[in-house]
Amino acid sequence: MISWATAAPAVTAAFLASLVEAVEALTIVLAVGTVRGWRPALTGTGAGLALLVLLVLALGPLLDLVPLHALQLVIGVLLLLFGLRWLRKAILRSAGVIALHDETKAFAKEEANLQTAERNKEAHLDWIAGITAFKAVVLEGLEVVFIVIAVGAGRGLLVPAAMGAAAACVVVLLIGVIVHRPLARVPENTLKFGVRVMLSAFGVFWTGEGLGVDWPGHDLSILAFAAIFLAVGLVAVKLAMRTASEVKL
Structure with missing residues (x-):
């Protein structure tokens, strides 16, 4: 029986990380649905989710074949590499060295790209729109799959981590269905900072x-x-803020 104290860090990390990725995927899917209609948007989304499910089902049995300590070491090193790299980027964003991610701007950019394709009368626009939604779901979803495996595979916490990720996706989906706009008010950059911190912590622990x-x-x-x-x-x-201000001076 897994205790809450054991499962809580994995559930929290998976939930927050998946929340960020789900918001980014939703932004593109909403742009596709707004410009080209919901049929290609939902078709691309469904195909992307189906591919992710197949990937998880394929990876699950393979993980059981890897010795536990080897799996923990590989996951720990990967988490440290990705976590520290992403944490560095989050630090630079928070310090204003590089621009903060803006879901409203991302939505407008994707919407403009699709509208440009429509004005140019490109063939198979619904196909292009569906592929756009599919790509967004798969790319962001792969990060969710990686995070769930990374925080859950070491101690048999795949199910709690997957539940945290699923809960985040459901929350974002429900809000997206209600508002039909990008979730600009979600403190995404703050969440990313926290997620990077958690992933780096898991990296040290698993290593x-x-x-x-x-x-x-x-x-x-x-x-x-x-x-x-x-x-x-x-x-x-x-x-970083102090260094940036001194450079400007």
Whole structure:
């Protein structure tokens, strides 16, 4: 029986990460539906989700064939590589060094691209629109699949992590159906910062587990690592802001 204390970090990380990816996918699907209608948008979305389900069903049995410590080590290293790279980007966004991601602008850009194709009377516009929705769902969905496997595969937490990811997708879908607009009010950049912190914390934890390290507090040590990465990240934001202001001067 998995305790809530053990499952909570995996569920939280999967939920927040999936929330971010689902918002980005929804933005493009909404743009497709607004310009070309909901048939190609929903067809592309459905095809993308079907492909992701097949991928998960194929990967699940393969994970059981990999020795636990080897799986933890590989996942930990990958999480550190991706988590630290993404955290660096989140720090630069928070410091204003690079522009914040804006779902309203992303929606307008995708909408303009589809309208340009329509004005140019390109053939098979519904096909192009469907492929656009399909690509958005698959690309963002692959990140969700990777995150679910990464935070859940090491200790048999795939089901709780998958539940967290599914809950995030349902929340975003319901809000999208109601408002029919990109979720611009979702603090996406703040969520991304938090997700990067959690992924980096999981990366340290799984790498240590794979190497046979017995962490104090076991799974609760993930929260300690997250607090350390958060503190370092916030300090890095301040330093980056100061450096940027000095460069401007």
